[in-house]
Amino acid sequence: MIRIDSLTVTRGERPVLDNLSLAFGEGGITALIGPNGAGKSTLLHAIAGLLPAGRGRVEVEGCDMARTAPAERARRVALLMQNDQVTARLTVEDLVSFGRWSWHRGRPGPRDREMVAQALAQFELEALARRQIDTLSGGQRQRAFVAMAWAQETPWLLLDEPLAALDPRHVRDLMERLHAMSRPGAKGARSIVIVMHDLGATARYADRIIAMKDGRIVKSGPRALAMTGGVLSALFDTGLKVVRVEDADTVVPA
Numbered sequence: 001m002i003r004i005d006s007l008t009v010t011r012g013e014r015p016v017l018d019n020l021s022l023a024f025g026e027g028g029i030t031a032l033i034g035p036n037g038a039g040k041s042t043l044l045h046a047i048a049g050l051l052p053a054g055r056g057r058v059e060v061e062g063c064d065m066a067r068t069a070p071a072e073r074a075r076r077v078a079l080l081m082q083n084d085q086v087t088a089r090l091t092v093e094d095l096v097s098f099g100r101w102s103w104h105r106g107r108p109g110p111r112d113r114e115m116v117a118q119a120l121a122q123f124e125l126e127a128l129a130r131r132q133i134d135t136l137s138g139g140q141r142q143r144a145f146v147a148m149a150w151a152q153e154t155p156w157l158l159l160d161e162p163l164a165a166l167d168p169r170h171v172r173d174l175m176e177r178l179h180a181m182s183r184p185g186a187k188g189a190r191s192i193v194i195v196m197h198d199l200g201a202t203a204r205y206a207d208r209i210i211a212m213k214d215g216r217i218v219k220s221g222p223r224a225l226a227m228t229g230g231v232l233s234a235l236f237d238t239g240l241k242v243v244r245v246e247d248a249d250t251v252v253p254a
């Protein structure tokens with residue numbers, strides 16, 4: 001369970017998260033949606049415990065994240081930040097191995113090697129394992145970062161716009177994979193919170209949405225109920241509607 005109580009985060013003069021309260025349970029994909037500057041990334045950072053303790057409280061499975069040591073936090077949530085970059089010369093395998101740091105602290109064991117191998121397989125990176133990160137395409141690099149977060153083996157996976165550099169096939173492949181691994185009861189199931197701008201993918205794959213605007217929650221709940229044309233149109237200040245095409249929902253201009 002993630003529980004957020006009266007959370008206010010101020011940058012400069014104004015609150016970017018404004019007295020926000022919210023709770024949601026394990027399992028499935030929770031999509032954070034909303035216009036640029038709504039506060040989605042800030043909320044993800046707050047859940048990961050990366051903001052200084054301020055007004056309000058964020059708990060992940062009963063743990064007050066702003067007051068928990070980094071290594072402890074890193075066993076509860078893995079955060080993939082937006083536009084994560086590496087400047088060092090690293091291979092894909094090296095990068096994915098970083099996901100295991102909180103477990104081995106510099107002395108990788110068999111479990112660490114097994115999880116890195118699984119991560120490379122899960123995200124179709126085996127053929128790229130020895131390539132330097134800075135020689136990859138944007139989409140390949142993005143997959144390598146998601147694999148690193150996955151290898152951290154946390155119950156919660158927080159992903160900030162992981163679809164940004166992906167072509168349609170890789171959007172579908174990644175979302176299918178995340179969807180499968182977030183099913184309650186799946187082997188090693190993860191609960192996934194994901195910032196998404198792709199409303200079509202949100203309509204198709206999210207189980208739950210949290211719609212944010214101006215640092216507040218406009219609507220949250222099961223996707224099928226909360227993600228309506230009315231909510232989306234008000235959220236993005238443009239006419240949008242949810243329609244069913246073949247077996248899945250998608251979003252089109254109203």
Ligand SMILES: Nc1ncnc2c1ncn2[C@@H]1O[C@H](COP(=O)(O)OP(=O)(O)OP(=O)(O)O)[C@@H](O)[C@H]1O
Pocket residue numbers: 011012016034035036037038039040041042043
């Ligand atoms: N370090 C900072 N200093 C000042 N303002 C900041 C800082 N970080 C974020 N903000 C402001 O906080 C607000 C929320 O930013 P945030 O990145 O959380 O939004 P977002 O919903 O993730 O946006 P986007 O969809 O564009 O990524 C924005 O107005 C942003 O300019």
